[in-house]
Amino acid sequence: MNINILAFGIAKDIFGSPVIELELTNNATVSNIKYLLEQRYPRLKQLSSYMIAVNNEYALPEDTIHHHDEVAVIPPVSGG
């Protein structure tokens, strides 16, 4: 399945776009997404940390992704 990945902050700069498409196998997990993203965008590995959000909630590495999920890359936040 193809999933759109939203990007914010420095992740948007690294991707060169606010949204990219990633091809995933069925039952792919958040860990799988991070691995694939880091293969394609090695600069992600230089960040202090980053999280994946699924449907507007921080996701755990073992969470699985479904076809209509909204997935986003959350680099270190710095609001306030």
Add this chain to the structure above:
Amino acid sequence: MNTEIKILDTPLDVAGCIDWVMSPDAGGIDVFVGTVRNATKGKPVVRLEFEAYEPMAIKELEKITQQSFAKWPLIRVLVHHRIGILSVGEVPVVIAVSAAHRDAAFDACRYIIDTLKQTVPIWKKEIFEDGEVWVAAHP
């Protein structure tokens, strides 16, 4: 309604925020006003740019305000966060808390801004004369 959370791309109205949390049963209001500082580690800052993942930021702020009501006897809580381009001296965030007694208002206000900075998906880019940096992105 005892909570107001907004992400705005227009200047924040600090006096209006204070008015919103006022209540006849409040004994005090605590307000945190964030302002854009003119330098970072001695380096002059030209401006800041804020960006939010809005639906998630609202959701995370709702969690923080709900936790505050669970932890302290509060009356009203307001969080306004601005996004877009801000100059030195402008206000990116206002947190206002009213309570019957001041301890709860002080503690909750500090908890909300500290937790906001850790969990809410909002990002700040500092623009210097010779470049720009996403704050906290790199070790």
